[in-house]
Amino acid sequence: MKLDIATTALLAQFAQADGPPMYELSPDEARMIGEGMASAYPDGPEMAETRDIEIPASDGAKIRARIHRPVDKPKGVMVFYHGGGWVLSNIDQYDCVGRQLAERTACTVLLVDYRKAPEHRYPAAANDAWDALNWTAANLKTLGGDDLPIMVGGDSAGGNLAAIVCQKAKAAGAPKIALQMLVYPVTDCDMTRPSYANMDNQLLLNTPMMKWFWDHYAPNEADRKNVDASPLHAKDLSGLPPAVVVTAEYDILREESEAYADALRKAGVPVTFKQFDRQMHNFFAMPGLLPAQAKAIDYVGDQIDQHLGRYSQADAVVVGAGFAGMYQLKRLREMGLKTRVIEAGDDVGGTWYWNRYPGARCDIESLGYSYGFDPELEQDWSWSERYATQPEILSYAEHVAKRYDLKKDITFETRVTRAVYDEDTSRWTIYTDTGEAISAKYFIMATGCLSVPKEPDIEGADSFKGPTYVTGRWPHEGVDFTGKKVAVIGTGSSAIQAIPHIAEQASQLTVYQRTPAYSLPAGNRPLTNQEVSDMKGRYRDFREEQKYNFAGIPKPERALEPAAMVPPEERQRRLEEGWTQGLTGLTTKFADALADEESNAIIADFIRERIKARVKDPEIAETLTPYSYPFGTKRPCLDTNFYETFNRDNVTLVDLRKTPMEKVTPKGIKTSAGEEAFDVIVFATGFDAMTGALLKVDIRGKGGTALRDKWANGPHTYLGIAIAGFPNLFTITGPSSPSVLSNMMVSIEQHVDWVSDCIGWMRGRGLETIEPTEAAEEEWAEHNEAMANQTLFPQANSWYIGANVPGKPRTFMAYVAGVDVYRIICDQIAASGYHGFETAKAKQRLEAVSA
Incomplete structure (x- = not known):
C-alpha cells in the first residue's frame, strides 16, 4: 500500500460515487462537487475575531477576503491564497484551514478569494493576489499591529500566487515579506515532467485535470511562460524571502515544487523542504478527513515559529x-x-529553588545529599546540620554553579x-x-x-478572598502568619514540615487531613566538626557504597533476615534503633519489610504506638494514626515536633473522612459540619x-x-x-x-x-x-x-x-x-x-x- 490507510479509504469512497472525471465537467459543475466535499470539513478552532471584508482591486473590482484573528495576541499576519487551479474553491471551503493556521501559528490569517477563471482569466488571480498583499501592508494595524511581520502562503495554485507576489514585492521594493509558505505549488506549466507521466501520481489531481486548469486560466500558451504565471521562469530568484516548501509523495506537482525549491536554494534563498510521504495532492486542504493534514499544519506552524522567533x-x-x-x-x-x-x-536549585515553605528540609542526611563527581568539591563544602534546610541546600547549588561557571x-x-x-x-x-x-x-x-505542584482539586479553590499559598510555589519573600487564622489543607511531607512553624506564628491553625501519614522523628541537630571531618576523610569509599546500595543510603545497613526469623526481643531492639535512624531506619530492619504484610505490620504497629505517645488527646492521636496502607508504600516523612504541635491550644485537626470538605468559600472552608472563616489558606496538596x-x-x-x-x-x-x-x-x-x-x-x-x-x-x-x-x-x-x-x-x-x-x-x-x-x-x-x-x-x- 503506497498511500496511507486514511487516504486509500478516502479515494475508495470517491470511486464509489462513480461520476465522470472532473476534467469532463464544466467549471460550475466541478465547483459544486468541491463544495460538496468541503461540507464534510469541521468548523475549525474558535477565533478571537472572524470578519469578512472586501478589498479594492486595482481595476475597480472588489476582492472578497476573510480575517481570522487568533485568541492569542497575533505574532504576524499570513496572507493565504487557496488552491483549486485558479478555477475552483473559495475561502468558505478553506475556512477551517485558515482557522487552523491562525490557531497554530498565533498569526492573523487573511484568506483571499481572488477572482476565478474562466470568468476572470490570467492575470486576474495574480493581480488580485498582489492587491490583497498591498492592502494587508497598508492595514496592519487593523490586523493586529503596525509592526507585525507579513507572510504569504498557499497551496497548489495558491502556492503559485504566493510565489508570484514575492517576486512582485522584490521588484517593487515592498511590501517586505518575512516568509513564503508554498504547499505543492504550481511553479511552471511544463507537463512533460516524469511526475506527470507516473501513474502513481494520477490521484485527485491528474495530468488531464492540470491541462483543464491551464486551459481555463491561461489558454494562450505564451502567457503561461510569463513569470507571473510560472514563477520558476524568473531569471533571478535571489533576494526573495525564506521559503518553506511542502510536497506530497504522490503528486504530479512534486517535481516542479522540488525544482522551485532547488532554484531558490541555488539563488541563496534559505529553503526548508519537506515531503509528506504516502500522501497525495490536496491533502493539506482536507481537514478532518486525513490525519496527515493536521501533521502538516503542525509542521508549517513549527517552521513559522522558527522564522518569527529568535532562532x-x-x-x-x-x-x-x-x-x-x-x-x-x-x-x-x-x-x-x-x-x-x-x-x-x-x-x-530546581526543587530547592521553588520549595521555600516554612520548615522545608531534606529527608536525606546532608553528608550524603551532595555531588560525588568531584573530590575537591566535597572537600570544599561543609554542611552545618544533620538534615540540611532549604536555604542551605540552595546555597550549595549556587556554590556549585559558581565553582564551575x-x-x-x-x-x-x-x-x-x-x-x-x-x-x-x-x-x-x-x-x-x-x-x-x-x-x-x-x-x-x-x-x-516533584517539580509541578498539583493544583487543588477542590470546588471553589479560586473563590477565597484572602491570600492563598501552595507549598510547592512558596513566595520567595516568605509569609508572616502572625496573628492570622490559618487553614492548612493536607498532611503530606511538606505540610508535616510546615505545620509546626505556622502554628508558632498563627493565632489559630486548623489542619484538614484526608489521609494520615507515617512520620518519624528527624532527630535533626548541628553536625560536629569531627563528624564533618570524618566524612571528608572517607568520602571516596562512601561514594562507592552509595552507588551499590539499595536506596543510595549506605547507613543503616539492610538486614538479611525476614521478620519471622527474628526473635521478639531482637525485633523490638531493631525497631527502637530504627526509630532514630531516619528515612530508611525502619524499612531496613527486616529483609521483607516492604514485601510481607505481617512483617510490615510489625513496623506499622510500632509507629502507631509512638504516634499515640506523642499526642496527648487520644481522639486526635487516633485521627493522626495511619491504618489504610502499609508503612513505606508512601514515602515516609521525617518531622520535627509535628505530632506535638497538635498538643497546642491554637491547633485544631479536622478529619475529612468523618466531615468531608464540600468547598472553599469566599470566607473560608465549608465541610459537612459547617463553614469556618479564615484569614489565610495554605494548600499542601502535593505534586503531579x-x-x-x-x-x-x-x-x-x-x-x-x-x-x-x-x-x-x-x-x-x-x-x-x-x-x-x-x-x-x-x-x-x-x-x-x-x-x-x-x-x-x-x-x-x-x-x-x-x-x-x-x-x-x-x-x-x-x-x-x-x-x-x-x-x-x-x-x-x-x-x-x-x-x-x-x-x-x-x-x-x-x-x-x-x-x-x-x-x-x-x-x-x-x-x-x-x-x-x-x-x-x-x-x-x-x-x-x-x-x-x-x-x-x-x-x-x-x-x-x-x-
Whole structure:
C-alpha cells in the first residue's frame, strides 16, 4: 500500500460515487462537487475575531477576503491564497484551514478569494493576489499591529500566487515579506515532467485535470511562460524571502515544487523542504478527513515559529537547572558540546529553588545529599546540620554553579513550551515562552520528579478572598502568619514540615487531613566538626557504597533476615534503633519489610504506638494514626515536633473522612459540619509527580506523536531514560527509574553519567540518533510492574501511582528493585553496545532536484 490507510479509504469512497472525471465537467459543475466535499470539513478552532471584508482591486473590482484573528495576541499576519487551479474553491471551503493556521501559528490569517477563471482569466488571480498583499501592508494595524511581520502562503495554485507576489514585492521594493509558505505549488506549466507521466501520481489531481486548469486560466500558451504565471521562469530568484516548501509523495506537482525549491536554494534563498510521504495532492486542504493534514499544519506552524522567533542552534538543550541539569551541563560542556540550559526560575536549585515553605528540609542526611563527581568539591563544602534546610541546600547549588561557571550557559526565567523532532534533519526544535526556537541534536529533560505542584482539586479553590499559598510555589519573600487564622489543607511531607512553624506564628491553625501519614522523628541537630571531618576523610569509599546500595543510603545497613526469623526481643531492639535512624531506619530492619504484610505490620504497629505517645488527646492521636496502607508504600516523612504541635491550644485537626470538605468559600472552608472563616489558606496538596513536568511541555516525536498521547495509559520508558519514538530525547530520573525511591543525588549522577557516556559513544561511532525499540520498552515496563507487584507498594493510593491526581492513569512509576540492581542493568546495557536501542547514522538530506 503506497498511500496511507486514511487516504486509500478516502479515494475508495470517491470511486464509489462513480461520476465522470472532473476534467469532463464544466467549471460550475466541478465547483459544486468541491463544495460538496468541503461540507464534510469541521468548523475549525474558535477565533478571537472572524470578519469578512472586501478589498479594492486595482481595476475597480472588489476582492472578497476573510480575517481570522487568533485568541492569542497575533505574532504576524499570513496572507493565504487557496488552491483549486485558479478555477475552483473559495475561502468558505478553506475556512477551517485558515482557522487552523491562525490557531497554530498565533498569526492573523487573511484568506483571499481572488477572482476565478474562466470568468476572470490570467492575470486576474495574480493581480488580485498582489492587491490583497498591498492592502494587508497598508492595514496592519487593523490586523493586529503596525509592526507585525507579513507572510504569504498557499497551496497548489495558491502556492503559485504566493510565489508570484514575492517576486512582485522584490521588484517593487515592498511590501517586505518575512516568509513564503508554498504547499505543492504550481511553479511552471511544463507537463512533460516524469511526475506527470507516473501513474502513481494520477490521484485527485491528474495530468488531464492540470491541462483543464491551464486551459481555463491561461489558454494562450505564451502567457503561461510569463513569470507571473510560472514563477520558476524568473531569471533571478535571489533576494526573495525564506521559503518553506511542502510536497506530497504522490503528486504530479512534486517535481516542479522540488525544482522551485532547488532554484531558490541555488539563488541563496534559505529553503526548508519537506515531503509528506504516502500522501497525495490536496491533502493539506482536507481537514478532518486525513490525519496527515493536521501533521502538516503542525509542521508549517513549527517552521513559522522558527522564522518569527529568535532562532539559535546548540548541540544539546537541557531543561531545568536543578542538580540534574547543572551536572548534565557540566558533563556535556566538558565533552565539547555547545549546551543550553533553560530554567523557569531566576536562579539554579530546581526543587530547592521553588520549595521555600516554612520548615522545608531534606529527608536525606546532608553528608550524603551532595555531588560525588568531584573530590575537591566535597572537600570544599561543609554542611552545618544533620538534615540540611532549604536555604542551605540552595546555597550549595549556587556554590556549585559558581565553582564551575555554569550560569553563563543557563537561560533563566524562561519556560520550554514545545519541542518537535524533525525526522528529515534528525534534530529537535525547542520552543520557549520568550519566542526563541533552539535547534539541537540532543534534548534532555532534567525537570525533576516533584517539580509541578498539583493544583487543588477542590470546588471553589479560586473563590477565597484572602491570600492563598501552595507549598510547592512558596513566595520567595516568605509569609508572616502572625496573628492570622490559618487553614492548612493536607498532611503530606511538606505540610508535616510546615505545620509546626505556622502554628508558632498563627493565632489559630486548623489542619484538614484526608489521609494520615507515617512520620518519624528527624532527630535533626548541628553536625560536629569531627563528624564533618570524618566524612571528608572517607568520602571516596562512601561514594562507592552509595552507588551499590539499595536506596543510595549506605547507613543503616539492610538486614538479611525476614521478620519471622527474628526473635521478639531482637525485633523490638531493631525497631527502637530504627526509630532514630531516619528515612530508611525502619524499612531496613527486616529483609521483607516492604514485601510481607505481617512483617510490615510489625513496623506499622510500632509507629502507631509512638504516634499515640506523642499526642496527648487520644481522639486526635487516633485521627493522626495511619491504618489504610502499609508503612513505606508512601514515602515516609521525617518531622520535627509535628505530632506535638497538635498538643497546642491554637491547633485544631479536622478529619475529612468523618466531615468531608464540600468547598472553599469566599470566607473560608465549608465541610459537612459547617463553614469556618479564615484569614489565610495554605494548600499542601502535593505534586503531579514523575510525569507532570515532562507533560507540561508539548513534546512531539517521530510522526508528530505527542508524548502525552503515547502516555495516555501510563508512562512507558526504557530504563526511565529514553522513550521509543523520541530519538535523542533523554529523561533524567524519568518514570520507571529508581528516582523517588532513592537518594535523588545518587540517581541523578548515575543518570547523567549514563546519558553523557551514551552520547560520547554515539559521537565516537558517527551515529546521529539513538532510541529504544518498542520491544525493549515493553520488556522494561513488564519488568518494572513485576518488581512492583512483588512488594506492598501497589496497595497504597500514592503519588507513586498517580492516585493523587484526578484522571491520571494508575501505574507504578518507580523502579523498586534498587539503585544497585538498576545501575548494574544500565551498565550491562551500555557494555553490550546499548542493547534494546536502535541507532542510525546521519541521513542524506533530501535536496530538491531540478528537472
